[in-house]
Amino acid sequence: MARMENSEVASVFSEMADLLHIRGGDPHRIRSFRRTARILDNLPESVAVMVRFGTFGKWPGIGPGSVRRVKEILKTGTCDDHRKLRQELPDGLRDMLEVKGLGASTIRLIWNNLKVGSLAELEYAARNGTLLKLPRIGERTAARILKGIEDHRQRIGKIPYVRARRTGMSIVETLSELPAVDQIALGGSIRRGKANIGDLDILVAADEPEVVAQRFLTMPFAEEILARGTGRCSIRLASRQQVDLRILPPENWGAGLHYFTGSALHNIAIRVRGLKLAGIKISDKGIFVRNTENRLDPGRTEEEIFAAVGLPWIPPELRENTGEIEAAAQGKMPNLVTRDHLRGDLHMHTVASDGKGTVVEMIDASLALGHEYIAITDHTQNLSIANGLDEARLAAQIRHIREVEDSVGRIRVAAGTEVDILQDGTLDIELGLLQQLDWVVASVHSHFQMSGAEMTDRLVRAMETGVVDCIGHPTNRRLGHRKPSELDLERLLKTARRLGVAMEVNGNPGRMDLSDKHCRRAREMGVPLVISTDAHSPKHLRYQEFGLITARRGWVEPRNVLNTSPWSEIADRRRDRLRNKNWAIPGAPVRRDPGNSLPVHSDRPPASADHYPSLDEEEEEPASAAQPQQDVDLEAMLDAELDEDLRQRIDDFLRNGGDDVLQMALERRGENAMKVAFELLWGATD
Numbered sequence: 309m310a311r312m313e314n315s316e317v318a319s320v321f322s323e324m325a326d327l328l329h330i331r332g333g334d335p336h337r338i339r340s341f342r343r344t345a346r347i348l349d350n351l352p353e354s355v356a357v358m359v360r361f362g363t364f365g366k367w368p369g370i371g372p373g374s375v376r377r378v379k380e381i382l383k384t385g386t387c388d389d390h391r392k393l394r395q396e397l398p399d400g401l402r403d404m405l406e407v408k409g410l411g412a413s414t415i416r417l418i419w420n421n422l423k424v425g426s427l428a429e430l431e432y433a434a435r436n437g438t439l440l441k442l443p444r445i446g447e448r449t450a451a452r453i454l455k456g457i458e459d460h461r462q463r464i465g466k467i468p469y470v471r472a473r474r475t476g477m478s479i480v481e482t483l484s485e486l487p488a489v490d491q492i493a494l495g496g497s498i499r500r501g502k503a504n505i506g507d508l509d510i511l512v513a514a515d516e517p518e519v520v521a522q523r524f525l526t527m528p529f530a531e532e533i534l535a536r537g538t539g540r541c542s543i544r545l546a547s548r549q550q551v552d553l554r555i556l557p558p559e560n561w562g563a564g565l566h567y568f569t570g571s572a573l574h575n576i577a578i579r580v581r582g583l584k585l586a587g588i589k590i591s592d593k594g595i596f597v598r599n600t601e602n603r604l605d606p607g608r609t610e611e612e613i614f615a616a617v618g619l620p621w622i623p624p625e626l627r628e629n630t631g632e633i634e635a636a637a638q639g640k641m642p643n644l645v646t647r648d649h650l651r652g653d654l655h656m657h658t659v660a661s662d663g664k665g666t667v668v669e670m671i672d673a674s675l676a677l678g679h680e681y682i683a684i685t686d687h688t689q690n691l692s693i694a695n696g697l698d699e700a701r702l703a704a705q706i707r708h709i710r711e712v713e714d715s716v717g718r719i720r721v722a723a724g725t726e727v728d729i730l731q732d733g734t735l736d737i738e739l740g741l742l743q744q745l746d747w748v749v750a751s752v753h754s755h756f757q758m759s760g761a762e763m764t765d766r767l768v769r770a771m772e773t774g775v776v777d778c779i780g781h782p783t784n785r786r787l788g789h790r791k792p793s794e795l796d797l798e799r800l801l802k803t804a805r806r807l808g809v810a811m812e813v814n815g816n817p818g819r820m821d822l823s824d825k826h827c828r829r830a831r832e833m834g835v836p837l838v839i840s841t842d843a844h845s846p847k848h849l850r851y852q853e854f855g856l857i858t859a860r861r862g863w864v865e866p867r868n869v870l871n872t873s874p875w876s877e878i879a880d881r882r883r884d885r886l887r888n889k890n891w892a893i894p895g896a897p898v899r900r901d902p903g904n905s906l907p908v909h910s911d912r913p914p915a916s917a918d919h920y921p922s923l924d925e926e927e928e929e930p931a932s933a934a935q936p937q938q939d940v941d942l943e944a945m946l947d948a949e950l951d952e953d954l955r956q957r958i959d960d961f962l963r964n965g966g967d968d969v970l971q972m973a974l975e976r977r978g979e980n981a982m983k984v985a986f987e988l989l990w991g992a993t994d
């Protein structure tokens with residue numbers, strides 16, 4: 309049985325605190341629920357384990373009441389007080405709590421005075437001016453609430469692929485323990501690899517459907533049962549996500565798997581093809597003679613379904629009815645890129661900037677994955693928030709990478725960087741130094757608020773420097789958080805093709821950027837792609853799978869992907885481009901020794917400052933000017949599940965302040981850094 313995570317138990321306490329606050333209750337109790345939520349979120353180990361061994365009750369700040377409630381929550385997903393509060397208040401208040409910028413205090417004000425208890429009512433009250441009658445709510449607040457509702461609508465029901473799959477897999481694991489289960493798989497848009505997932509679909513083949521249904525409906529995270537039958541059951545999770553389970557007879561597995569993988573448009577096209585071509589009807593129950601109940605074949609495998617309409621098996625990522633059926637019929641299906649095709653990873657960070665691993669640790673992890681080459685691409689100085697490298701430190705790092713590469717052998721380690729593209733499209737490292745690197749990723753990490761045309765100009769200008777090999781996370785989208793920049797994709801891709809610059813398919817599960825559609829356009833236009841991880845720790849090196857699935861949805865073949873080539877070809881491309889710019893090509897001796905003119909340690913003044921400003925000159929620049937707009941990976945880390953270090957850092961910030969870098973990152977998520985920090989650590993508060 310899948311165990312509840314500490315954060316899930318904590319969220320029950322947070323919700324109790326919020327609901328009690330809205331309804332009006334003993335402030336002491338509200339504080340106590342919040343405190344328990346906070347403690348649960350910060351426990352060093354699983355609360356389920358601690359309860360079992362009796363150590364939870366001894367934890368500082370935990371009384372017998374909390375222990376009793378936690379036990380109940382672990383068993384049933386809820387507890388007595390929680391259920392009572394939910395019964396007393398309308399469900400819609402919980403949706404309102406999920407609207408950004410709307411805290412429990414404001415909801416309490418609105419609920420107590422207007423009895424507005426759902427998002428629809430709230431929107432109505434904000435639009436017709438009723439809200440303005442309340443104290444503390446002015447035009448601006450009302451406008452912000454409307455914006456929050458709209459954002460919430462866009463988010464609701466859609467969660468990033470990685471989260472949907474994680475939830476789906478934990479349900480799959482629970483159900484696979486049942487002997488009755490013959491086959492089990494994730495279906496729907498998860499199987500097709502979409503970046504944003506609505507409802508979760510789980511498919512099971514079983515002879516005893518009741519047993520499977522029973523287990524599914526009694527799982528602890530099933531918050532609400534929406535439908536129960538022997539063929540289909542639906543639940544809603546605490547996250548509001550809906551999960552549909554289809555239980556198929558084993559003989560029907562292929563037909564059901566195909567049908568419930570979708571997409572709906574693909575299924576329709578397959579059905580039409582069956583009717584036209586062979587006078588057969590394809591459904592989730594199998595293959596039938598047209599207009600009859602006469603079943604020709606139950607469809608045990610997906611291959612049989614496709615074969616019945618004269619097609620080879622089509623990979624799920626392509627099933628969107630965007631030409632895959634025609635391509636399959638003509639024998640022109642793309643030979644999609646797979647993990648085995650990828651020879652290396654060309655975007656990763658180390659402890660030199662904001663990564664967690666040393667160069668050696670990143671190499672070891674890459675070797676374990678079978679990579680032939682990698683590029684170390686730490687951030688540059690504009691990202692002081694991410695401890696970005698200035699020229700002196702970058703030069704020293706080049707030397708360090710060369711040394712480590714020589715001592716390890718076995719793998720080509722390219723000295724690279726992820727250079728920051730400034731607001732005007734210039735790069736924040738001297739071109740002379742960038743030219744000496746083996747691989748340059750250029751990315752935008754600040755000033756996202758510009759028009760699509762301006763952003764395109766900015767990226768084009770960066771590419772035109774000639775030193776850039778690849779544009780990192782080109783649209784800067786953050787799944788569930790930030791929309792992609794509205795780039796002029798055609799102009800961007802045309803420029804990239806002309807200048808021989810690749811576009812990244814960033815595998816960070818919070819990014820998946822380029823998107824599937826953009827990948828497909830890049831492929832059509834002959835712009836090479838690079839499937840990278842943007843790893844900030846050795847374990848992130850596995851994120852290539854998220855870039856892969858995105859590229860596969862874009863019909864991408866190995867020949868469209870630069871890092872399916874041997875390193876020598878990638879190096880040749882760079883050499884050709886630099887030669888076209890009439891730049892000196894860093895030859896082998898220079899590569900092994902990045903030049904006597906370069907400083908090797910940041911604390912030593914450069915021997916010669918011909919190629920770039922000296923450290924002193926650098927310091928004259930008001931380095932903080934651009935900072936308030938900065939973004940970067942700290943924000944990505946804030947988006948993801950917080951790791952222990954970051955929790956500790958936020959906790960320190962709340963206690964002691966003084967962390968300007970963190971404060972800026974928090975302020976970009978909401979106007980009040982303290983409040984955002986609280987929410988991150990302990991869930992929504994007022």
Ligand SMILES: [Zn+2]
Pocket residue numbers: 726751753780781
């Ligand atoms: Zn980046």
Ligand SMILES: [Zn+2]
Pocket residue numbers: 655656657726842
């Ligand atoms: Zn990066």
